Structure formats: C-alpha cells, structure tokens
Amino acid sequence: MRRAVSAFDWRLLVRRLPVGVAVGTTVFALVWVLFWAPSTNFGPAIHSPANFLITLLNGLTLAALMFIVASGFSLIFGLMRVVNMAHGSFLLLGGYIAYEVQQSMTNGGGLTVFSSQVNAWDWLVPAIVAAAAIGGIGLVTQQVFLRWNMGQDLRQALITIAISVIIADQVVAHFPLESSIEKGSAVNTSWPGAIDRLVNLHIAGVQYSVARLTMLGLGVAVGIALWLWLYRTKTGMVIRAGVDDRQMTSALGVNIQVTFAIAFVVGASLAALGGAVFTSYAGVNPTTDGQWLLNSLVVVIVGGLGSIFGTVAGALLYALVYNFSISYLPTTGGDCCGQYSPVLTFVLLALVLAFRPQGLFGRPA
Amino acid sequence: MGEQLLSVEGLNAFYGSAHVLDDVSFDVQNEQPVAVIGRNGMGKTTLCAAIMGLTPPRATGSIRFLGTELIGRPSYKIAKLGIGYVPQGRRLFPSLSVDEHLRMVSGRNGRNGGWNPERVYKLFPRLAERKRNGGAQLSGGEQQMLTIGRALLLNPKLLIMDEPSEGLAPTVIEQLVDTCKRFQDEGVALLLIEQNLGVATALADRQLVMVAGSIAVETTAEQLRNDPDSQRRYLGVEPVAAT
Numbered sequence: 001m002r003r004a005v006s007a008f009d010w011r012l013l014v015r016r017l018p019v020g021v022a023v024g025t026t027v028f029a030l031v032w033v034l035f036w037a038p039s040t041n042f043g044p045a046i047h048s049p050a051n052f053l054i055t056l057l058n059g060l061t062l063a064a065l066m067f068i069v070a071s072g073f074s075l076i077f078g079l080m081r082v083v084n085m086a087h088g089s090f091l092l093l094g095g096y097i098a099y100e101v102q103q104s105m106t107n108g109g110g111l112t113v114f115s116s117q118v119n120a121w122d123w124l125v126p127a128i129v130a131a132a133a134i135g136g137i138g139l140v141t142q143q144v145f146l147r148w149n150m151g152q153d154l155r156q157a158l159i160t161i162a163i164s165v166i167i168a169d170q171v172v173a174h175f176p177l178e179s180s181i182e183k184g185s186a187v188n189t190s191w192p193g194a195i196d197r198l199v200n201l202h203i204a205g206v207q208y209s210v211a212r213l214t215m216l217g218l219g220v221a222v223g224i225a226l227w228l229w230l231y232r233t234k235t236g237m238v239i240r241a242g243v244d245d246r247q248m249t250s251a252l253g254v255n256i257q258v259t260f261a262i263a264f265v266v267g268a269s270l271a272a273l274g275g276a277v278f279t280s281y282a283g284v285n286p287t288t289d290g291q292w293l294l295n296s297l298v299v300v301i302v303g304g305l306g307s308i309f310g311t312v313a314g315a316l317l318y319a320l321v322y323n324f325s326i327s328y329l330p331t332t333g334g335d336c337c338g339q340y341s342p343v344l345t346f347v348l349l350a351l352v353l354a355f356r357p358q359g360l361f362g363r364p365a
Numbered sequence: 366m367g368e369q370l371l372s373v374e375g376l377n378a379f380y381g382s383a384h385v386l387d388d389v390s391f392d393v394q395n396e397q398p399v400a401v402i403g404r405n406g407m408g409k410t411t412l413c414a415a416i417m418g419l420t421p422p423r424a425t426g427s428i429r430f431l432g433t434e435l436i437g438r439p440s441y442k443i444a445k446l447g448i449g450y451v452p453q454g455r456r457l458f459p460s461l462s463v464d465e466h467l468r469m470v471s472g473r474n475g476r477n478g479g480w481n482p483e484r485v486y487k488l489f490p491r492l493a494e495r496k497r498n499g500g501a502q503l504s505g506g507e508q509q510m511l512t513i514g515r516a517l518l519l520n521p522k523l524l525i526m527d528e529p530s531e532g533l534a535p536t537v538i539e540q541l542v543d544t545c546k547r548f549q550d551e552g553v554a555l556l557l558i559e560q561n562l563g564v565a566t567a568l569a570d571r572q573l574v575m576v577a578g579s580i581a582v583e584t585t586a587e588q589l590r591n592d593p594d595s596q597r598r599y600l601g602v603e604p605v606a607a608t
Contacts, residue, residue, distance in 0.1 A: 237469040240460040247419050248456045253444035253473045253519050 018355040050204040055327040061212040063319035064219025072270030073296035078305040083156040088293030089164035094130040094272025095284035096175040099187045101126035110178030112188040115196035127276035131269040138268025186285035304362025376426035387578040398555035400565035403575035418443045449516030453527040457500030464496040470518040485514035506537035530561045574599045
C-alpha cells in the first residue's frame with residue numbers, strides 16, 4: 001500500500017508541476033516585491049506602501065486602456081477569427097483624428113493645448129468622431145476586402161498588413177494637418193481640465209491622477225457594455241452562433257454578413273476609442289501602430305481567443321507584469337528603468353503558450 | 366391533393382469537380398410528407414444543402430418553393446421564405462444556451478404559424494427544464510427537440526429533416542415520430558431524409574430512393590415494407606420485420 005501511494009504521488013507531482021511553478025513564482029514575486037527588492041527604484045513595498053499602491057494603480061489603469069483596445073481585437077480576431085493586422089493602424093489613425101478634432105475645437109494651432117482650456121466636450125467629441133470615422137473605415141475594409149476571404153487567414157493577414165502600411169504612410173504624409181508642424185510628428189491631446197488633476201486617495205497619503213482613474217472607469221464601462229451586448233442582446237447571440245457555425249446560422253434566417261459587419265465596425269471603433277485615450281495618456285506617433293498591434297495580440301493570446309473575461313485577465317496580467325517589473329526589478333546600465341519589463345511580458349506570453357496554448361480562458365480549438 | 370410546395374427539377378450539385386447530385390427531380394405537395402431514403406454517401410445531405418442554399422456545394426438546375434426560385438438565393442432568404450432546416454448531426458451552437466437558441470430565431474419570420482419560444486417549451490417540456498443549459502449538455506433526444514424547436518420558430522411551411530433519428534435510442538425515436546406526426550396536423554409539410562426505414566415509412570407514404578446522386582425509384586411506404594429485396598438493394602439493411 002505504501003508503494004502504491006508513493007507511485008501515485010510522483011505522477012501527481014508531474015501533473016501539477018505547471019501549477020506548482022505558477023504558485024511558486026507568484027509567491028516569490030510577492031515576497032520579492034513586499035520585503036526584498038534590493039537596488040530597485042522603489043525598494044521593498046513594506047517600506048513604501050505609497051509606491052506600491054501607485055504601481056498597482058498604474059498597472060490597473062494601463063490594463064483598462066489595454067482592455068479597450070484589445071477587446072476590439074478580441075471581437076474581430078478572437079471571436080470572428082478575422083486576422084486583422086490593421087488594428088494598430090486603426091488606433092493610430094483614430095489618435096490623430098482625435099488630435100485634429102480637438103485642435104480645431106480649441107484653436108490649438110498645432111500645439112498641445114493646456115488642459116485648463118479643454119472642457120469635457122472638447123475631449124468627448126474628438127473621441128466620438130475618431131471612433132465613428134474609424135468605424136466607417138473598418139466597414140469599408142471589411143466589406144471591400146475581408147468578407148470575400150472568410151476563413152482565409154493568410155489572405156486576410158496580407159491584405160490587412162497592406163492596409164496598415166498604407167495607413168501608416170498616409171499618417172506620415174499628412175498628419176498633423178497644421179502646416180507649421182513637421183509631418184509625422186508625435187502629437188498629444190489633453191484631458192479635460194476637470195479630470196487633469198490629482199486626488200487624495202486617503203490611503204498611505206497617495207495622490208493619484210483623476211484622468212487615469214477615469215480611464216479605469218472607461219475600461220470597466222466598455223467591458224460591461226460589451227458583455228451586455230454579446231450575452232444579453234439578440235445581436236450578441238447571433239454573433240456567438242455565427243462564430244460557432246456560420247452556415248447553420250444563415251439557414252435559420254439570419255443575414256450573418258450584416259451581423260459580422262456590425263461586429264467588425266464595433267471592433268474597429270474600440271481601437272479608435274483606445275487611440276483617443278492613448279493620445280491623451282501618452283501621445284501617438286507613426287510607430288504607435290505596431291506597438292499596439294503587438295499589445296493587442298499578447299493580451300488576446302494570453303487571455304484566450306473569443307472570451308471577454310480572457311481579455312480582461314490578459315490585459316490585467318500584461319499591464320501588472322509590465323508596471324511591477326519597471327518598479328521592482330533592478331535596473332542595469334546607464335539608461336534608467338524598465339529593462340526587464342519587455343522581457344517579462346514576453347516570458348508571460350511564452351509561459352501561457354507553453355502550459356495553456358488556448359490561453360487562460362480560451363476554449364480548446 | 367394540396368398545392369405544390371417544393372419542386373426540384375434537373376438539380377445537379379458539385380463539390381469542386383465531384384459531381385454529387387445528378388439530375389434530381391421531384392416535388393413535394395402540401396400535406397403529403399415525402400421521405401428520401403438511401404445509403405450513406407448517396408447525396409442525401411447534399412440535397413438538403415442545395416435546397417437550403419448552403420455553399421458548397423455548387424448547385425445548378427431549378428428548385429422552386431411556392432413558385433420562387435431558390436438557386437442563387439442566400440441561405441437566410443431561403444429560410445425566411447418558410448423552410449425550416451433540421452440538419453444532420455443537429456448542429457447546435459455550443460456557445461448558446463437552450464433559451465438563447467430559441468430567442469435568437471424567434472420573431473425573425475413573423476408570418477402565420479405563430480410559433481414562439483413558449484409554444485416550443487409547451488411542445489417539449491423537457492427543454493423548459495433545461496433553459497439555461499448549453500446545447501452540448503443535453504441528451505441526444507433533447508438536442509433533437511431543440512433543433513426541431515429552433516426550426517419551428519421560423520414558422521415554416523416546409524420542414525426539412527436530415528436523419529433526425531441518427532444516434533437516438535429506440536424509445537426516443539418513437540417520441541420523435543409522434544412529434545413529427547403532429548406537425549402534419551399543423552400544416553407543416555415534411556421532407557424527411559432518412560436511413561432508418563422504420564422512421565421513414567412511419568412518417569411518409571411517398572418514398573424516394575436515392576442511389577448515387579439520383580432518385581432511382583419512387584415507391585410507397587407499403588410497397589417498400591413488403592419488398593425485402595429492394596430494402597436490401599437500396600438501403601443495404603436487413604429487411605425490417607413486417608408489422
């Protein structure tokens with residue numbers, strides 16, 4: 001009987017190895033961050049809870065932005081399996097459109113306006129215009145190029161890569177529109193004055209940006225709206241049914257092409273909305289597209305294709321790993337900060353792909 | 366005899382260069398169920414796909430439903446004309462619950478008939494108990510009920526059923542036959558595709574035997590039941606005991 005038990009234990013150990021590694025790594029990371037973390041920017045969290053809280057909030061708010069962008073990608077790529085390599089370009093162009101609209105609303109003359117000159121409408125209208133314009137571009141892209149190539153991954157990838165190159169070149173050639181500014185310059189929009197300030201959280205004396213907290217709220221709102229749309233409306237049911245079995249859905253009297261076009265437009269608009277937020281958060285430049293396509297890919301692949309919860313989890317993991325490794329890992333060399341964060345975010349991707357290839361919440365294919 | 370519901374003339378269908386249906390012609394009258402029987406690989410499912418406008422296959426020839434040409438029409442328009450499709454293998458949506466399967470289709474085709482989810486639940490009380498369950502969590506019989514319920518919500522004049530008895534236990538098949546008989550009282554015509562001779566002959570008097578992509582012979586349920594030779598020839602089954 002003893003032998004049987006010990007043989008059983010070995011197999012169990014091997015089977016649970018991934019879980020063990022994950023738990024061990026998490027515990028070690030926690031201990032490191034809380035008590036140890038020598039020669040890092042912030043030092044152990046126990047000495048400076050304020051820095052820990054700020055890092056956490058930075059992670060959560062970045063996750064919210066990543067979710068907004070990646071949820072659009074999740075809809076198009078994760079659910080409908082349309083390989084849309086132009087998602088980053090939709091964000092980029094959306095960012096520049098938001099900038100131009102805000103400029104014209106506030107007479108900025110090409111310079112970034114002060115947030116005190118910006119009211120809520122001067123931010124919301126540009127974001128809505130950007131989302132609507134990119135929704136239109138998305139519709140044209142889907143109708144003209146992609147609906148004929150359903151299920152043809154390679155063609156879709158090549159077509160959308162071509163579109164993204166064209167968009168990036170057009171941005172460099174024409175934006176910013178203001179003639180006094182060099183074409184292809186990085187641009188910023190401003191948050192409305194009302195939220196561009198710090199608020200005292202009354203926890204460890206932390207003052208935190210209201211704009212970033214608003215971003216978090218926006219991410220949560222987009223998530224809830226998307227969930228309600230997909231799981232509580234008829235259109236959402238039809239999208240999920242169409243993803244499962246397109247032919248059968250049509251044979252039930254549903255014009256699936258229209259439904260998929262709607263979903264594509266929503267996905268593209270979310271990229272543009274993310275672009276409008278990002279232009280206030282960090283600013284866009286003509287190389288932003290590749291970076292955000294990559295972000296979206298990582299979030300959706302880590303979270304699992306076709307799952308909103310997966311996209312939430314992917315965005316949270318990605319943004320938290322990114323921010324915590326900036327704050328709590330030693331930096332080397334002359335350049336300050338952040339050397340480990342790109343490495344670790346891809347370690348995250350590699351680990352998920354190694355142990356759970358379908359992503360955290362994805363269905364096995 | 367009732368009105369001409371479906372008339373198929375010179376129908377050919379191809380998967381790539383494979384010629385699957387070869388000059389198929391038949392018609393379905395109202396109030397007179399028709400069964401198409403035949404062995405595996407004879408083109409029965411392709412026939413359904415061609416009528417429903419699913420591509421592939423590529424279909425040529427003519428399929429008229431109440432005078433409207435179906436060939437070249439998208440599938441969703443064909444369904445809306447009043448053809449309900451119960452596909453082989455049931456093809457439920459794994460992402461949708463029972464209730465969502467019904468609500469998704471409900472109200473899309475407001476014509477006569479007046480089917481709604483409540484009426485489907487009344488017809489199949491088992492489904493009402495499993496509203497929140499996913500399609501994959503149902504038993505084979507329950508899945509078949511859901512597939513039929515979902516097709517009925519289009520208020521069809523014609524129901525095309527592709528091997529509904531496949532994979533079901535004999536007692537469940539009996540219930541299925543009873544249910545299908547009830548549709549006939551409701552004025553829903555039936556085009557039944559079957560390999561199970563018992564089911565086919567119980568539900569339809571007109572029997573079309575499909576061999577190698579064409580209708581080889583048209584016969585009646587009674588003739589077929591009493592002719593073990595053709596049962597063996599056309600279906601490759603041991604004869605059913607005469608009942």
